[in-house]
Amino acid sequence: MRADRLLSLLLLLQNRGRMTAPELAAELEVSVRTVYRDIEALGASGVPVHADRGPAGGYRLMDGYRTRLTGLTDAQAGSLFLAGAPGPAEDLGLGADLAAAQLKLQAALPAELAGRARRLQDCFHLDATAWFREADPVPHLARIARAVWDQRMLRAHYRRWDGEVHRELCPLGLVLKGGIWYLVARPAAAEEPARTSVRTYRVGRFLGVDTLAEGFQRPEGFALAAYWEESARRLEAVLHQETAVVRLSPRALRLLPMQFGAAGVRALAGAGAPDAEGWVRVELSVESRAVAVSDLLRLGTEAEVLGPPELRGALAEAVEVLAERYRARAVRPGPA
Incomplete structure (x- = not known):
């Protein structure tokens, strides 16, 4: 809507000072021609917008001018709770509300606090998406x-x-x-x-x-x-039904938190003293036997499962199957 865009344009100039037409167009996601028309509309409504010519030129408000049109709508006020996570705000359909709310909030702040807020945005960014995994499509x-x-x-x-x-x-x-x-x-x-x-x-x-x-x-x-915290605890209790005793190399110790998350962190906290080879014995919470075998194999030759015997036996069988498979499919060099 044009009224919302004009207010956003006014607040951008108030918060950031001089801006060029291309910069304003990029912020408002419109064409440069639309920015020109909106600047004219602001001027016609009595807003003192000055155009500075030259390479360092752009549009700016007259010194000392500040708008008081900074009231937040309900959606904009609610979107401020997602100010550190613009991606999720966009998923929820609140991206535009969040941007408008931030502009209005900056406009209402004294110059010193507004500068601090912009510096915080420059220095800190929250990314809620997990590494190496595409986010779920969530059309609904x-x-x-x-x-x-x-x-x-x-x-x-x-x-x-x-x-x-x-x-x-x-x-x-x-x-x-x-x-x-x-x-x-x-x-x-x-x-x-x-x-x-x-x-x-x-x-x-x-x-x-x-x-x-x-x-x-x-x-x-x-x-x-509270529901989510309790639900997460119940899920972890259901999944982690067994404790594996594992001997780990120094390298595996570094990998443990990355491979096993919170369970790996807890295992490290209770680790014993290194043996003569520098390996450490830990007690690690694991999921079902099939999942545990797959997870522990990711540590490769940097780990040895000492118990329970059933898990150690399952790992030994898996290693034997892998060894036989690779021996059977080994690529033999051709004749010289």
């Missing part, structure tokens, strides 16, 4: 977020590990973890009277979402952050 995220905010029920088509299901859900909140969005929701009681507990759904697995006219009441005393 904005609609789900709106239903969460409006407390409206959703009719969802969801892909589970065992097939596709249709559910009516009461959406309670959204969580971004490791670059992946999750919906915390309660199945509609009328649809599943015996299954009304709060559950977690991966947003990228929703195949379709419709917002219903029907609203719902949030469970009394429900706190999203």
Whole structure:
């Protein structure tokens, strides 16, 4: 909308001082010709915009001029909570609101504090996406977020590990973890009277979402952050059902936190003293035996599993299979 763009243009000039037409066009995501028209519109409305000619020229406001049009809309105020994570804000459909809110906030600050705020933006950046992994496509995220905010029920088509299901859900909140969005929701009681507990759904697995006219009441005393923390603890307890005793080289000790996350950090904290070869014995929480074998093999020859015997035997079998496979498929050199 042009009124919003004109206000953003005015606030940009107020917050940053002199800016060229191409710089303004890039910030506002419009053409340079549109910037020229908007500058004329500001001047016609009584805003003292000066055009400085030459290589160091650009547009600026008359010295001492400041606008008081800095009131935040509801969406802009809410978007400030995502100010450190512009990517997730964009996913939720709040990217433009966040940019406008930041401009208005800067305009309301004294010059010294506004400069400090810009320096913080220059020095710190939060990237919520995990390394070496593409983020889930989340085409339905904005609609789900709106239903969460409006407390409206959703009719969802969801892909589970065992097939596709249709559910009516009461959406309670959204969580971004490791670059992946999750919906915390309660199945509609009328649809599943015996299954009304709060559950977690991966947003990228929703195949379709419709917002219903029907609203719902949030469970009394429900706190999203507390639910998520408890849910994460339960998941870790379910996954980490066994403890492996592992002997690690100095290099494997450095790799352990990267390969095993929090479980690796805890194992290092309780590590014993190095032996004569510099290797260290640790107790490491691991998942099911099949997963543990795969995870521990990533440490290669830098680790030796000492127990339990069943896990050590499973690793020995896996190593034998790999050795036989590579011996059988070894490339023999041709005749000289």
